[in-house]
Amino acid sequence: LVFVEGxxxxxxxxxxxxxxxxxxxxxxxxxxxxxxxDLDFRQIAxxxxxxxxxxxxxxxxxxxxxxxxxxxxxxxxxxxxxxQVFLATQPAFALEFDGNxxxxxxxxxxxxxxxxxxxxxxxxxxxxxxxxxxxGQPCSGYLSSFGPTLDCPTCLASEPPILVTINAxxxxxxxxxxxxxxxxxxxxxxxxxxxxxDFMALVIDSGKPLMRYPGGTVANYLLTSTGFLxxxxxxxxxxxARNNDDILANRGASGYxxxxxxxxVDSLGLASSIVLNIYTExxxxxxxxxxxxxxxxxxxxxxxxxxxxxFPEYYDVFPNERAYLDRVATxxxxxxxxxxxxxxxxxxxxxxxxxxxxAGFAPNAPARLLRWIDAAAANASNYDAVxxxxxSTSGIEQQDESYSAATLGALSYATNQWFKTIDYLKxxxxxxxxxxxxxxxxDYTPISLPNTLQTTYLGAIHNDILLLRASLEPKITLANWHxxxxxxxxxxxxxxxxxxxxxxxxxxxxxLNNASxxxxxxxxxxxxxxxxxxxxxxxxxxxxxxxxxxxxGLLILVSKSDVEIPLGALRWSSRSLSPPKIVLDGAIxxxxxxxxxxxxxxxxxxxxxxxxxxxxxxxxxxxxxxxTLNLIPLL
Numbered sequence: 001l002v003f004v005e006g007x008x009x010x011x012x013x014x015x016x017x018x019x020x021x022x023x024x025x026x027x028x029x030x031x032x033x034x035x036x037x038d039l040d041f042r043q044i045a046x047x048x049x050x051x052x053x054x055x056x057x058x059x060x061x062x063x064x065x066x067x068x069x070x071x072x073x074x075x076x077x078x079x080x081x082x083x084q085v086f087l088a089t090q091p092a093f094a095l096e097f098d099g100n101x102x103x104x105x106x107x108x109x110x111x112x113x114x115x116x117x118x119x120x121x122x123x124x125x126x127x128x129x130x131x132x133x134x135x136g137q138p139c140s141g142y143l144s145s146f147g148p149t150l151d152c153p154t155c156l157a158s159e160p161p162i163l164v165t166i167n168a169x170x171x172x173x174x175x176x177x178x179x180x181x182x183x184x185x186x187x188x189x190x191x192x193x194x195x196x197x198d199f200m201a202l203v204i205d206s207g208k209p210l211m212r213y214p215g216g217t218v219a220n221y222l223l224t225s226t227g228f229l230x231x232x233x234x235x236x237x238x239x240x241a242r243n244n245d246d247i248l249a250n251r252g253a254s255g256y257x258x259x260x261x262x263x264x265v266d267s268l269g270l271a272s273s274i275v276l277n278i279y280t281e282x283x284x285x286x287x288x289x290x291x292x293x294x295x296x297x298x299x300x301x302x303x304x305x306x307x308x309x310x311f312p313e314y315y316d317v318f319p320n321e322r323a324y325l326d327r328v329a330t331x332x333x334x335x336x337x338x339x340x341x342x343x344x345x346x347x348x349x350x351x352x353x354x355x356x357x358x359a360g361f362a363p364n365a366p367a368r369l370l371r372w373i374d375a376a377a378a379n380a381s382n383y384d385a386v387x388x389x390x391x392s393t394s395g396i397e398q399q400d401e402s403y404s405a406a407t408l409g410a411l412s413y414a415t416n417q418w419f420k421t422i423d424y425l426k427x428x429x430x431x432x433x434x435x436x437x438x439x440x441x442x443d444y445t446p447i448s449l450p451n452t453l454q455t456t457y458l459g460a461i462h463n464d465i466l467l468l469r470a471s472l473e474p475k476i477t478l479a480n481w482h483x484x485x486x487x488x489x490x491x492x493x494x495x496x497x498x499x500x501x502x503x504x505x506x507x508x509x510x511x512l513n514n515a516s517x518x519x520x521x522x523x524x525x526x527x528x529x530x531x532x533x534x535x536x537x538x539x540x541x542x543x544x545x546x547x548x549x550x551x552x553g554l555l556i557l558v559s560k561s562d563v564e565i566p567l568g569a570l571r572w573s574s575r576s577l578s579p580p581k582i583v584l585d586g587a588i589x590x591x592x593x594x595x596x597x598x599x600x601x602x603x604x605x606x607x608x609x610x611x612x613x614x615x616x617x618x619x620x621x622x623x624x625x626x627x628t629l630n631l632i633p634l635l
Contacts, residue, residue: 161568161622163525166544166555168574170517173545174477176271176302177470178509179210180484181438183218193250194260198496202488203268206502207509210271212304212480213261216389216438219275219307220314224289227255230280233313262296273302273437273478278327279309279317287334300339302478304387304437305331310349310372321372325379332382343384345435345478348376350389352421356534359417359424377428385433385477386425390418392462393442401446403604404562407458410441411560412532414462418469426475435478439466455486455606457592457627460504464558464629467508468543471518481505491607499606503590504629511554511631515545521555525568530561540565540624544634551580555632559624562599567622570634584615586633591616591625599626 193199203209214222221230221240228247229240247256265272274293276286293300305328309318318324328346335342349369352358357365358373376386392410401409425434441462445452453459463481470479487502512518521542529536539561546553551572559565571579592599593608602608618625619632 161525161566162523162540163568164542164555164557164570165522165524166570166572166580167520167522168551168572168577170519170544170546170549171472171474173471173512173515173518175512176210177476177479178207178467178512179212179271179273179478179480180206180487180505181212181215181480181482183215183483183485194264198488200264200268202484202498202502203264203270206484206487206506207513208268208270209484209505209509210273210478210480211261211265211484212273212275212437213258214256214275215483215485216275216307219277219304220279220309222256222277223281223285224257224277224292225281225285227251227257232280235313258293258296262298271301273304274300275304275307275437276331278306278331279314283327283330286331290334290338294338300342302343302345303335303339304345304347304435305383306347308350308389309347310351310369320368321375324372325375329379329382343433345385345387345437346376346380346383346432348373348386348388348425348429350391352388352424353390353417354393356417356420359420373428380429380432383432385435386429387435387437388421388425389438389482390414390421390436390466391438391440391442391482392417402600403446403449403453403456403458404600406441406446406453407461407603408530408532409534410453410458410462410532411465411530412534412537414465415537416534418466422473422475433477434473434475436466436470436476437478437480438482439463439470439479440482449604451604451606454482455489455499455501456604457500457606457609458603460500461558461560461627461629463501464504464508465541465560467505468541468556468558471512472520472543489606497607500609503609503611507588507590507629507631508556511545511556515547515553517546517549519544519546521557522573523557526565551577552635553633555580555630555634557624557630557632559626559628559630561624562626564618564626565624567619567624580634583633583635584619587615587619588613588631589616589619589625589628591628603627 203211218229221233221236222228223230228244231237231240231244233240251257261272264270276289278286281289306324308314309324310321318327324347328344332344335344349358349372351366351369352373355366355369356362358369380386392413422434425432441453441459443452443454467479467481470476481501486499487505488496488498491497521544523538523540523542526539529538531537537560540557540559542555542557544553544555555570569579570582589610589612591610591612592602593605594610595608596602596605616625618628619630624630
C-alpha cells in the first residue's frame with residue numbers, strides 16, 4: 001500500500017477506477033458470507049484501525065472480525081462494533097455483518113495509524129462507498145454482489161446468493177457444434193432405422209442436429225462392401241453377430257447401406273459427417289465407397305479418418321502412429337480429388353482428456369501416446385482438424401459406486417480437465433480446428449444399479465455443461481453428443497420411450513437454433529464449490545444466447561448442486577448497461593423427477609424428469625433447484 005497526501009490509496013498496478021478494485025481482493029462474499037477485504041498491512045510500521053460506518057439508511061446490527069480468514073477458529077465474537085485495532089504483523093482480516101437495508105449508501109472507512117519511534121502517531125484514512133439497492137427485506141448475513149451496485153435480497157441459510165455476470169461480447173453460434181453421434185445400427189434387438197417414422201420424428205423434435213454416420217466404434221467394423229459388421233474381433237463378435245442377424249432380418253441379404261440415411265438427410269435438410277472405416281476395410285474398398293458416395297450425388301463436407309484407432313484393439317493394423325499416418329496419407333488425395341471442399345479430421349488419442357498427465361506435461365506421460373500426438377502435430381498442416389473424444393471416465397472408477405458418487409466424480413473431472421485439454425490442443429495444433437466428435441460420461445453400470453451412467457439423468461447434466469463449453473470455444477467447430485441411439489430406448493414392454501438425454505439435448509439445441517450469438521456467463525458469490533475426486537467444481541454454469549448479438553435472449557443456467565442455490569443479482573460485464581430483466585413467464589426448468597424418494601434414484605433414472613414451463617416454485621423464490629437445466633428469458 002502507498003500513502004499519497006495523507007490518504008490510503010490503491011495498491012500500485014491495480015485499477016483504481018472501480019470501487020474496491022484498488023485492493024488485492026474485491027469486496028465480495030466469501031466463506032459463510034464473509035466480506036473479505038484482504039489487505040496486506042505488513043508494509044505499515046504501526047497499528048491499523050478499521051472502521052465501518054453507515055448512512056442512516058443502513059443499520060448495522062452486529063459484526064465480527066475475522067483474522068487470517070482461512071482459519072475458522074479465528075472468528076471473533078459477534079458484537080456491535082465501530083473500530084478494531086490490529087498489529088502490523090497480522091496480514092489480513094475480514095468483516096461479517098448483519099444489517100437491515102433499504103435504498104441507502106454504505107460507507108466503509110479504513111483508518112491506518114502510523115506511530116514513529118518518538119511515539120507520535122499519525123492517522124491516515126481512506127473512505128469508500130457503495131450503493132445498496134434493496135428489496136425491502138432484511139439482509140441476513142450475505143452480500144449478494146460486489147462492486148458499485150449491491151443487490152441485497154433475502155438470504156438463505158444454506159448458500160449465499162450468486163451473482164451472474166453476462167459478457168456483453170458474444171460470438172456467432174456454430175450449428176455443427178450441437179451435433180449427435182448416430183450409432184443407430186449398433187443396437188442389438190431394438191434398434192431402429194433411418195426411414196422409420198419414430199426416428200424421423202425424433203430427429204425433428206431434437207432440433208435437426210448434425211448427424212455423425214454411422215457412429216463411433218461401429219464405423220471401424222461396418223463393411224461398406226457387404227453391409228454387415230466384421231466379426232474378427234473375438235470380444236465383439238457375439239454382439240456384432242446379433243447386430244448382423246438384426247440387419248439381415250430388417251434389410252435382407254444386401255445388408256446395411258447408406259441409402260436410407262441419405263434420403264433422411266436430404267428430406268430433413270440435415271448437416272452430416274462421415275467416419276471412414278480404414279481398419280477392417282482395405283484401402284481399395286474405401287476408395288470404392290468414396291466413388292459410390294460420389295455417384296449418389298452426396299456433398300460430403302466432413303470426414304473423420306477412422307475412430308479411436310490408437311487403442312490396443314487396433315494394434316493388428318495400426319501398431320503405431322506411423323502406420324496410421326501412412327494410411328490416411330494414402331487416402332487424403334483420393335478424398336480430395338472426389339470432394340475437394342471436404343474437411344478432413346485427424347485422430348489424436350482420447351487420453352489427452354482421460355489421462356491428466358498428458359495435458360499436464362507430466363514427465364511420466366505415456367510415451368506411445370506422446371509420439372502419436374507429436375507425429376499428428378507434425379502432419380497437421382495436411383488436414384483441417386484434430387479429433388478428440390471427451391469421456392469423463394476418471395474419478396468414477398469404482399464399479400460399485402452410487403449414482404451420487406459418480407455424479408461428483410464426473411463433474412469434478414470434467415471441470416478440472418476440459419479446459420486443460422482444449423488449451424493443450426490449441427498449443428499443439430495452433431492452426432487446426434478441434435472436433436469433439438463424442439462426449440459423455442463413462443459408460444458403465446455400477447454394481448447392483450440398473451442403468452449405465454450414459455443413459456441416466458446424471459449423464460444429461462454432465463453433457464449439458466460440455467455442450468455449452470464447446471459452443472463457447474471458437475476453436476471447436478464440430479461436437480457430437482454421444483449418442484443419438486440413447487435418445488429413445490426400449491422401456492418395460494419394449495415400447496420405445498424418449499429419455500432424459502433427449503429432453504436435455506433438445507431443449508438446448510432448440511435454443512441454439514433460435515439464437516445467433518452465444519455469450520459466456522460468470523457465476524460468483526457461492527459459499528464454496530462442490531468437491532469430487534479430482535478437486536472442486538462450480539455449482540452453477542451457464543451461457544447467454546442472443547439474437548443478433550443484442551441484450552434480449554435466453555439465459556441458460558445449469559445447477560450442478562445437490563441443494564437449492566439462491567439467485568442474487570444479474571448484470572452485464574459492461575457497467576454502463578442497465579441490469580437485464582427476467583421474464584419468468586417464459587422460463588423453462590427441467591429437473592429431477594419428484595416421483596422418487598431420493599435424489600440417488602432420480603439421478604440414476606433414464607426416463608423420469610420434471611418439467612415446468614413458466615415460473616417454477618424455485619425460480620419464483622429466486623433460487624435454482626438442485627440438478628436443473630434452466631432457460632430464463634431476459635429483456
